[in-house]
Amino acid sequence: MDGRTITSEPTGDQLAYLLATDRRILVFLGDQPSEPDVDIVYEIVVECRLDGRLLSKTLTVEAGNESVSFSPSDGDPGAVVEFVERMASHWQTLSMYLSNARDAVEKIESAATVSSYDVTCARKQISEARSVVDDVEDESTGAMTPYIETVEDEFEAARTDSMGQTIRDGLDRAEEALSVATEALEADEYRTACESYVETVDTLEQVSETLDGLDDRETLADRFAVCEDRARTLGDEFLAEAAAECDRAQAATNPETATEAWQSAFDRYRGAVAAGWNGQRGVTEAALEFQLVWVTAALIEQLDALAAAEEDRGDDTADDDAAEAHYDKAVDVLERMCDLAELHPSYSADAFAGRLERVRDKQLEATGWQWGSTGSEQ
Known part of the structure; x- marks a missing residue:
């Protein structure tokens, strides 16, 4: 039907009806039609106008490459034109916001980590879509709500999946870094141990921020708590051992024992400083x-x-x-x-x-x- 003008005219005793709903324009031919002959959604309506003289008017709807003409013999064609123009404006505005929201959702789905910009953008566009409904005081926008809710559900699903994956990836990194820190401590490689420990804590802080925004977080929260507790224990034990070496050095009566203890304390504190330890465990x-x-x-x-x-x-x-x-x-x-x-x-x-x-x-x-x-x- 692209590029064609459709004229809805009854034949013989057949009746023709044009119906402007809250979602689309429908034209029926016949007394008891089962399907409309014409079905135009408001998003593609370019213009709706009333042409002709007082007793011979034609209602025309321009929709993309389609043009539908209807000659009414009853009703208020002027009111129809006004309604169609208004609904077309609302639906096209709504469609724009929902399209923008879906673009942001697609970016969230394809990104390796959650982008706060894309999340904010999607939320803003959905909010703008809801404002289209709120700005219309009659019931003619009732059909819009399900479309908004569908996109909103898509957004929440994408956000939840992306956040969950971001958290899992972060916990993977934190657990791996914590294992490196533990092994390095056992080998007295204090700088490596502290660097991996600091990486663990910093990663867990990032994970915590993402976790706070996730509704269904129980399983991931348990895994986070275990890793956080292990990191806390490692940090506390490292600091306690460094302090204990100082105490051992001061209490030693043997010069070689004192030297060994001071050297051990020095290696630990120097490793922590070189690793960028700053604020972990309150130090x-x-x-x-x-x-x-x-x-x-x-x-x-x-x-x-x-x-x-x-x-x-x-x-x-x-x-x-x-x-x-x-x-x-x-x-x-x-x-x-x-x-x-x-x-x-x-x-x-x-x-x-x-x-x-x-x-x-x-x-x-x-x-x-x-x-x-x-x-x-x-």
């Missing part, structure tokens, strides 16, 4: 940095005493091999102190440079005696 980056400065100073002091003790042992022994071993240890400790001094605001590697050079000279001297002894035997 800020500033607090960790403050603790790291204190632990670094304590470790340097402990190493200082250890280096001095090894140098004294080297000085006091008459055995060149033993002296060399003690000086080797002292050099290693002093080099470690120089590295740590670069990390502390109150220390400088230059402060230990002279001492390190002195012990190295003693180290070479002890080695030289061994070479000399070997040569004399030959």
Whole structure:
């Protein structure tokens, strides 16, 4: 029927009827027709007009490439024209909003994660569609509501599915990162452990925000709670172990035990700071940095005493091999102190440079005696 003009005219005693409903324009031919001869929805109506003279009028509906003409002999054709024009305007506006909403829904369905922009856009367009109904005070828009509800249901289904998938993907990442953190802690790889822990917590925060907007959330909420509890436990235990190492260092009577404990505490706090720990389990980056400065100073002091003790042992022994071993240890400790001094605001590697050079000279001297002894035997 594209591009054609349809004229509805009865033949013989046949009657013709044009009916403008709240959804479409229908033309029936015959007294008891079972199906309309013409069925035009309002979305495609371009124009409805009344042509002709007072006693010979033609009602014409332009709809896309179709044109339907009807010559009324009864009723109020002027009222029909007004009604059709009004309904066409309402339905076309409604169709535009629902089409925009469906576009947003399709983006939600195809996206890897929920886009708050697309969700907001879909909601806004559905709200605008409802305003079309609200703006009409009569009952002629009753047929519009089911169309709106259908799109709204599609939106809620897409949003729920997308949010659910986003949450599942987030929990997958969080659980994987938490496993890495756990394994790294067992291997004393504290920076890796803390980086994975921070990633876990950050991911869980994102999941929590999405989870709050999901109505059917029981199963996913249980999985989230388990992961969150595991992460909380890991974070608390890490901090507790770092603090315990400080306590162990302070209580130690053996210098090597104290050094080992301070080193363990240093490695933990430095790993946390390097990983960007900030606010997890209520501990800020500033607090960790403050603790790291204190632990670094304590470790340097402990190493200082250890280096001095090894140098004294080297000085006091008459055995060149033993002296060399003690000086080797002292050099290693002093080099470690120089590295740590670069990390502390109150220390400088230059402060230990002279001492390190002195012990190295003693180290070479002890080695030289061994070479000399070997040569004399030959």
